[in-house]
Amino acid sequence: MHTISQGRLAFLLLFFAGLALYPLIAGEYGVDFVTKIMIYAILALSLELLVGNVGLVCFGQAAFFGIGAYGAVLLSPQDASASWLWLLPACVAAAALYALFVGALSLRTKGVYFIMVTLAFAQMAYYVVHDTPLGGGTDGIYLYFKPGLDSAIDLSKPHTLYYFTLVFLVWTFVFLAILLRSHFGRALAGIKINEQRMLASGFYTYPYKLAAFITSGGIAGLAGFLFAVKDGFVNPEMMSWHLSGALLIMIILGGLGYLEGALIGAFAFIFLQEFFKSDAIFGSFAKHWQLGLGLTIIACVALLPKGLIGLPDWIHKRLYGEKRIITEKMS
Amino acid sequence: MDLSTFLIQCLNALQYGLLLYLVAMGLTLIFGIMGVINLAHGSFYMIGAYMAFALAPMVGGNFYLTLILGVVLAVVLGYVLEWAFFSYLYDRDHLQQVLMTYGLILVFEELRSILVGDDVHGIQPPELLAGTLPLGDIMTYPVYRLFVSGMCILLALGMYYVFSRTRLGMMIRAGSVNREMVQSLGIDIQFLYRVVFAAGVAIAVLAGMLAAPISSVYPGMGNQVLIICFVVVVIGGIGSIRGAFFAALLIGFVDTFGKVLVPEASGVLAYVLMALILLWKPNGLFKAG
Numbered sequence: 196m197h198t199i200s201q202g203r204l205a206f207l208l209l210f211f212a213g214l215a216l217y218p219l220i221a222g223e224y225g226v227d228f229v230t231k232i233m234i235y236a237i238l239a240l241s242l243e244l245l246v247g248n249v250g251l252v253c254f255g256q257a258a259f260f261g262i263g264a265y266g267a268v269l270l271s272p273q274d275a276s277a278s279w280l281w282l283l284p285a286c287v288a289a290a291a292l293y294a295l296f297v298g299a300l301s302l303r304t305k306g307v308y309f310i311m312v313t314l315a316f317a318q319m320a321y322y323v324v325h326d327t328p329l330g331g332g333t334d335g336i337y338l339y340f341k342p343g344l345d346s347a348i349d350l351s352k353p354h355t356l357y358y359f360t361l362v363f364l365v366w367t368f369v370f371l372a373i374l375l376r377s378h379f380g381r382a383l384a385g386i387k388i389n390e391q392r393m394l395a396s397g398f399y400t401y402p403y404k405l406a407a408f409i410t411s412g413g414i415a416g417l418a419g420f421l422f423a424v425k426d427g428f429v430n431p432e433m434m435s436w437h438l439s440g441a442l443l444i445m446i447i448l449g450g451l452g453y454l455e456g457a458l459i460g461a462f463a464f465i466f467l468q469e470f471f472k473s474d475a476i477f478g479s480f481a482k483h484w485q486l487g488l489g490l491t492i493i494a495c496v497a498l499l500p501k502g503l504i505g506l507p508d509w510i511h512k513r514l515y516g517e518k519r520i521i522t523e524k525m526s
Numbered sequence: 527m528d529l530s531t532f533l534i535q536c537l538n539a540l541q542y543g544l545l546l547y548l549v550a551m552g553l554t555l556i557f558g559i560m561g562v563i564n565l566a567h568g569s570f571y572m573i574g575a576y577m578a579f580a581l582a583p584m585v586g587g588n589f590y591l592t593l594i595l596g597v598v599l600a601v602v603l604g605y606v607l608e609w610a611f612f613s614y615l616y617d618r619d620h621l622q623q624v625l626m627t628y629g630l631i632l633v634f635e636e637l638r639s640i641l642v643g644d645d646v647h648g649i650q651p652p653e654l655l656a657g658t659l660p661l662g663d664i665m666t667y668p669v670y671r672l673f674v675s676g677m678c679i680l681l682a683l684g685m686y687y688v689f690s691r692t693r694l695g696m697m698i699r700a701g702s703v704n705r706e707m708v709q710s711l712g713i714d715i716q717f718l719y720r721v722v723f724a725a726g727v728a729i730a731v732l733a734g735m736l737a738a739p740i741s742s743v744y745p746g747m748g749n750q751v752l753i754i755c756f757v758v759v760v761i762g763g764i765g766s767i768r769g770a771f772f773a774a775l776l777i778g779f780v781d782t783f784g785k786v787l788v789p790e791a792s793g794v795l796a797y798v799l800m801a802l803i804l805l806w807k808p809n810g811l812f813k814a815g
Contacts, residue, residue, distance in 0.1 A: 489632030
């Protein structure tokens with residue numbers, strides 16, 4: 196068993212403390228913006244569980260996100276505000292249920308085939324909301340009454356939603372950190388490194404992988420619920436493969452195999468996007484923001500094979516010209 | 527559906543499937559032989575379509591000269607890209623390749639936007655091929671689509687010949703099985719990879735140029751084709767050129783007839799098909815080899 200290093204603990208405490216204090220100095224736009232990033236961070240964490248810790252590259256995470264979001268809208272009563280106490284678990288359950296279905300079938304395949312089967316199931320979910328009366332077509336559906344309108348935790352207030360999201364971000368992080376240290380998490384790490392060996396030593400790996408897949412889907416559903424409540428609106432684009440792809444990019448950019456990598460990746464990706472889109476810095480060139488983002492990503496791959504999480508080591512190496520031995524590693 | 531409609535849809539399906547095959551073949555070659563997942567492959571298709579639009583004025587609007595010029599440029603582009611970016615990726619994790627090629631997609635998309643702009647363009651087929659052939663009493667069929675199908679078949683046959691009958695093809699096949707062994711036999715594998723990559727890019731660009739008069743030219747057309755080509759590659763079995771051929775035709779027919787028979791579900795049919803096939807055969811229809 197391994198103990199968390201002081202550097203990482205300090206980083207996490209500073210990170211979450213910074214998020215907790217941020218609304219004190221930020222305007223309305225900033226609060227909404229960071230809420231959005233935190234939701235993506237939860238989503239990235241859910242994918243990190245699969246990709247970074249089990250070695251299952253899921254290219255359909257957006258479906259579970261979308262099901263959580265559509266669940267929040269479709270299950271809410273038309274003319275009143277629902278209580279999130281039952282609505283949130285219902286959305287998580289709906290996403291987890293679809294994950295059970297998708298996982299049970301797609302885990303029969305491996306490698307690139309697994310990537311494509313998860314994509315296929317996500318596309319099916321996409322077309323269900325896109326082309327059937329259930330999902331309101333391309334226009335999407337509105338959530339007229341946000342959950343908890345008359346209660347103490349009124350999620351229609353941006354600050355309340357911000358802290359609500361932050362609590363769930365911290366909860367997700369801690370939950371996954373504990374999960375990965377448990378017997379279950381060790382088994383997942385074993386599957387990632389050498390599944391044949393796990394099978395040979397008597398682990399039937401399928402239920403472990405399926406359980407991880409369902410957990411991941413459920414957490415993605417949680418993120419979807421939060422997103423629907425934040426925007427008060429859902430549309431099929433939430434389930435498109437572009438989002439699944441962007442999520443994969445986030446966690447690879449941040450650094451695979453580390454939960455912090457997912458956090459850093461989600462924040463870095465969206466900040467970079469906003470940075471290159473900013474008119475103030477790039478003027479009229481800002482409409483070509485993808486060029487800067489693309490070049491930054493290529494530079495990251497070239498210089499930081501471990502992802503952004505390897506940045507401190509890289510700087511250290513540049514400054515002192517020596518290779519610091521990395522003593523801590525998650526898995 | 528009467529006979530002539532059916533025939534026309536068959537021709538459409540064939541033409542679409544063959545075009546998909548051209549793009550998917552490059553993808554499966556680069557993956558099967560070099561072990562690189564190249565997300566930017568769809569961008570080459572997009573680049574091709576825009577070349578058909580942007581290069582035409584330079585050669586006086588001559589369609590065939592445009593094709594030749596485009597292919598030459600594509601070979602150069604592929605050669606340089608392999609040297610500058612992809613040659614560093616062989617030893618890396620697949621997901622690092624995904625990240626890098628995703629970055630390349632963004633760069634290509636923006637360079638296209640800076641150089642040519644974001645407008646949708648229609649392209650006229652050359653005069654000789656602009657006509658239609660009568661089919662049955664009232665139906666006609668555009669000659670250009672037949673030309674595209676013919677070109678695709680010629681290319682497919684040519685590639686098949688190079689791969690299975692020539693010394694170059696033999697070296698490439700050997701290189702995909704064991705890189706080090708081929709190297710130790712005194713074959714310049716680095717150069718071989720560069721040739722394969724350049725060929726893959728050139729074929730995708732050519733597919734884009736051929737498709738331009740049919741599908742028109744629009745931003746984001748690369749991503750659309752990329753994802754469906756991955757479906758083709760996976761159904762056929764990764765690395766299998768024969769598999770890609772049959773899978774591309776299968777998708778072509780399913781997609782075309784899906785649009786006619788069940789328009790409301792046409793978008794999802796290809797994915798349902800892929801899921802079913804992979805659940806039945808987890809390694810695709812044709813295993814590479």
